[in-house]
Amino acid sequence: MRRTPHRGEGKFTIFGKLILMFLVVITPLYTLGLLINARGEESVRAEIANSLESRVQFYMNALETEIERMVQLEREYIFDKDLQRLAFAMPIMDEYERTQRIISVGGKLKVIKSSSAYIRSVKAYLPSYRYAITSDDLTTNLIAEEYEAMVASIGRTEGAVYHWNGRYFINRAYPDATQFDPKRSYILSVELSVPALKASLAGFANYEGSGSALLDANGAWFIGGGSGIDVASSLAALRAGGGEDIGVAGSVRSVEAGDRMYLTAARTSELLQATLVVFIPSHEVLGKLDTYRNWFWILSLVSLFVIFLFSFWMYRLIHRPLSRLVRSFRSVEKRRLELIEDTGNKGEFGYLYRQFNAMVNELKVLIHTVYEQKIRAQSSELKQLQSQINPHFLYNSFFILYRLAKLKDLDSVVRFSQYLGEYFQYITRNAARQVKLEAEVNHVKAYVEIQTVRFSERIQAELEPLPQRFASVAVPRLFLQPLVENAYKYGVESKPKGGAIRISFQEEENKLRVVVEDNGPGMTDEALEALRIRLNASGDDVETTGLVNVHRRLCIMYGEGCGLRLSRSDLGGLRVEASLLRSETDEGIDQVMKSQ
Template identity: 25%
Template sequence: MRQLKPFLHSLRFKLFAVITLIMAPLIALLIINNAYSIDVVRNQVAQSNKNMLSLYMNQIDRNLQEVDNYLFNLSETETDLLELNKRKSENETVYTLAKLRIFQDLLQDITYYPSIDSFFVYSEPNEELIMTQTFGDTLEARETVKSDIVAMIEQASDDFDFSQWHAWKGKRDYHMFHLIKTGDVYVGAWVNSKKLIVPLSLIDLGESGAALLATDRLIPINHAELVEDNGIDLRFSKDSYSLSGKHAQYLVMGETSKEGGFSLIALVPESEILERLPDLQRISTLISIAGALFLLLFLYAMRRVFLLPIKSIVVAMRKLQGGKWDARLEKASSSTEFELMNETFNRMIGEIHELKINVYEEKLNHQRAELRHLQLQINPHFFLNSLNIIYNLATVRDYALIQEMSKCLVAYFRFMFRSSSYFVSLRDELKHSANYLRIQELRFPGIFAYRLDSPDSLLDIEVPPLVIQTIVENTIKHAVSIDKPIRIDVEVALEHADADGAPIVAILIRDTGPGFSEEALRRLKDAEGMPGEEGEHIGIWNVKRRLRLLYQDKASIAFYNERQIQGATVRITLPVQSA
C-alpha cells in the first residue's frame, strides 16, 4: 500500500484518470457541427436579405436615373435658363416671363415623377429659387425646405460631384438631392428620405431588426438610436455579411446605390436567426453545451492538480527576474512530483543567490581596482612632462617664472594625489584644469592662451576627476607648436533633457589648431578607441574607459572638426549629479 500511494498521488496518474473521462472528439464534432449549422443559417438569411436590398436598390436607382435624364435634358434644351444666367435688372420683363415658363414646365413635369418631392431651379446671379411644392402645405414647411435648398447649393463648391445624388441633413429631416450646373444656374431634384424608407418597413427583419438608409460615410439616416445604443458598425461586406454589436450581435448586410452617395442596410439580430434552427440542431447545441461544461470541470480539476502548482513556480521565477531573491515556494498539499520540485527549487535558489552575491561583490571589487588603476595611469604621464618644463625654465634662469611654475606644479600634484575618489566637484576640476593651462601658458609665452567658462549654478555638480585636464593635455600635445599662436576654450553648459527626461551637462573643449586628421578621427570614433602602438591617445582612451565604467551608456564623448572655423572640438556629455 505504501508503494501504491505515491503512484496514486502522482501527476501522471491524475492526468490519465481525468482524460479517460472526457470524450473530446465527440464534443469537438458537436461544436463544429453546431458552428457549421449556424453559419449556414446566417448565410441563407444574409443572402435572402441582400437579394431584397439589391432588388429595392435597383428600383430606387431606376427612378433616380429617370430623374437624372430629365434634369440633363432640361439643362440642355430649356432656352429660358439662359435668361436666368443674366441679371434681372438687365430686362426684368424677359426675366420674369422666362421664370414663369420654367415654373409651369416644372410643375407640369413633376407629375410624371411621383418618387420626387420637388424640382427646382436656382439663379445664382439673382439669388432666386424657383421650385415646385409637393411635400407640405404650410408656409413654415415651404420656407424650411427653401432654406435647406439654398444652403445646400451654397456649399456646392468647384470640386462638388454634380454627376450623382447626395444625402443632405436639413433642419428637420435628411433629403436626397441632385444638382446640375449650367452656367450660373443650378437645376436639381429633391426628395425627402422618408419617402425612400417607406418600402423598407415591409422587409421582415424581426422585432429588434431594422432596415435603414445611410450616407456615403455610413451615418444612419433613420434608426440612429438603434445603431448607437447597440454599438453597431455599419461597414458591410459587398459579397456576404458582417457581424457587429456591443451587447447583441447583428448581421449587417448592405447595398450601395449606383446613382448616389447612400446605401441600404439591413440589421438582423443573430438571436432571432438562431431561433429558426431545427429542433435537432437545438439538441446538438445542448449536447455541445453539456460537453463544454464537462470540459470546464476537467479544466477546473487540471487547474487544481496541475496549473496552480505550475503557476506558483512561474510567479516565483518572475520575482527572481525582478531581482527578488527572497522568493520561495510555499509548502502545500500537491502531487509528489511538485513537492519534490518545490523543495529542490527553494534549495537551488538559495544557493544561486549566495553565488550571485559573491560574483557581484567580486565584480565591484574588480571595477574599483580598474578605476583606481586608470586614474593612477595619468600621474606618470604628466610627471615626465612636468620635469621637462622645469628643466627648460632652468636653462633660461628665470627664477620668478620657476617659482610660479613650481607653485603651479605643487598645486597640480596635490590635486592628483588626493583625487583617488571617483568624482570631484566641477569647481575643483575647472580649477585644476586652469592651473594646468597656466603651466602651459608659462611654457609657451606669447603663443598660447586659454579661457574657461561655466555658469555658477553648475560648479557644485560632480564630474570624474581629470576628464577636462586630460583632453586639454592631449590637445596641447598634438596642436600646440611654436610656429603659430593657439587658443583653447573650455565651455560648460546645461542642456535639454536626454531620452530619460534627465538634464545633461555638455563640456566643449575647442582649439584653434589644425584640427583632427581623417585617420585620427577614425581611430578616436572607434568603439573602444584603443591607443596606438606608440601610446598615442592613451589619455583619451583612459577617459572613454572611465566614462563607460562610471556611467555605462549615459555619458558620451565626440570628436570633430569645426566647419566654419579652423580647429578641433571635443564634446563630453554627462548626466547631472549634485555634489
C-alpha cells in the first residue's frame, strides 16, 4: 500500500526557498563589504599616521627655519660697529654720540625682534659698563644673576635653546667661546616667546586629551600645550607606558598609558638640541572606525533577521492588501491625496495604512509650507554669501593712522579715527542680513572719507544725494561698498593723479539704479565679456567674491531681473549698475527690518 506523505514532506517550501535566495544574493555582497571595510580601515589608519607624522615634521622644519633666521641675524649683528664701539669705547664718547649709537643698536635689536613671532625680546649685555640695551626699553641696568646665566650658556651648540628661570634664550658672544672674557666681552641674546611657542604647539592639541611638547635633549626643560590636560603629567604617564624612548624620533606608535591608548609621534632637531613629541588619544582619531566596525556587525545580524522576517512576510498571502496600497500610491502620483479607509486591520498592513494616511496628511501640510522653505533656503544662501565679504582696505587703515600720528597731524587723526570707528560700528554692530539703503549709503560715505585721507589729492570721489523715497528700501547689507572698493582698487588706485569716482542714483518708478563708475584704464572687450559671463553663471563651483558675490545676493533678494550690469563709463573706466526694487509701502519695509 502506497504511503501518503505528510504535508510539507519531501519538498522544499516557498519560505525556505525565499531564505535561500536572499542568502545566495547577500553572501557575496556581504563578503565583499567585509573585505572593503577591512581594507578601508587599514587605509584610514595609515593616512592618519602619515598625516600626524607629516604635521610633526612640518612644524619642526618651520621652527628650525625660524631659529636659523634668528641665529643668522645674531651672527650678522654681533659684529655691528655701533655695538662694538659701545662695548669697548663708551667712556671716550660724548653724550650725543653715545645716545645716537644706543638708538642705532636699539633699532637693530627691534629689527631682530620683529623678524619672528617667536621672539619675546632681544638684549645686548655690556658687562664692562654694567649696561644692557634691549629691543623694548633701549637701555637698562645689567642684572648680575641674569648675565651670569647667559655666560653659562656660552659654548653650547649654535642655535641650541638655553633654559634659565622659566625663560628660553638663544645666545651668541663676542668674541667666541675660546676667547670670551665675562668682564670685557659682550653677549647678544634672543629670548623666545613662551606664549607664542605654546600657542603654536597647541595647534596639534585639537583633540580632547591630546597634547604636544618640545623636550630638551637632556630632559632639563620642556614647553608644552594641550587640550584640557596637564602636559607634564601626560608625558610622565606616556613614558611609563611606552618607555623612556617615547621622545625618540621615529614612526607613529600606539602607547598605552593607564587605561587609554595614545598615538605618539616625535621628531628631533639637531639644531635646537630638542625633540617635538605629539600624543593624541587613539579613540579621538580612530574611535569612529571602531564604531563603524561595531555597527557593521550589528547591521549583519539585523540583515539576517530582516531576511528571515521578509521571507516570512512574502510567504503569506499579501496580494489583496498590497494591491490596495499600490492603488493608493498611484492616486498620490496623480496628485489625488486620498486617505485609505480604516479596515480594522491590526497587522503590518494596518500599520502601513495608518502610516500612509499620516504621510498624506503630512504632504498636505508640506504643500502649504513649500514656499516658506524656499525662502528659508534663499535666506541661508544669502547669509553664506554675505559672510564671505571682507573689506580689503582695512589692511592698510592702521598704517595710515600710524603715519598721521607720526606726522603729528592731530586733526587728521581725529577725523580718520571717527570715520574708521563708524565703519567698524556698521560692520560689527549686528548680524542683520538686510538694512535700509540710507544706512548702507552712510556707510559708503565713511568708507569714501577714509579713502580720501589715504589717497589725498590723487583721487576725487563724488557721491550724489540719495532720493528720499528710496531711503527706507531694504537692501542686502554690505552690497554697495564692494562696488566702490572695486572702483578704487582696480580702477583709479594706480593713477598718479586725476583719479575720479562717481556714485549716482537713477529713479525708474519702483526701481532704483545705483551707478558706480570711474575714470580708470577700463577693461578690454574680452575681459568685460568674460566678467559678464561670470555674473550670469550659476552653481556652487562658481567663485562667489567681489562683483559676482554682490550680483548673486541682489538676485536672491530681488529676483533674476535685478543684480549688476557692466558697461563702459563716460568717464573712461568701468560702469557698474546695481538694480534695486522698492516695495509697495514703507510700512511693509519697516516690518521686514524689524523682523531682523
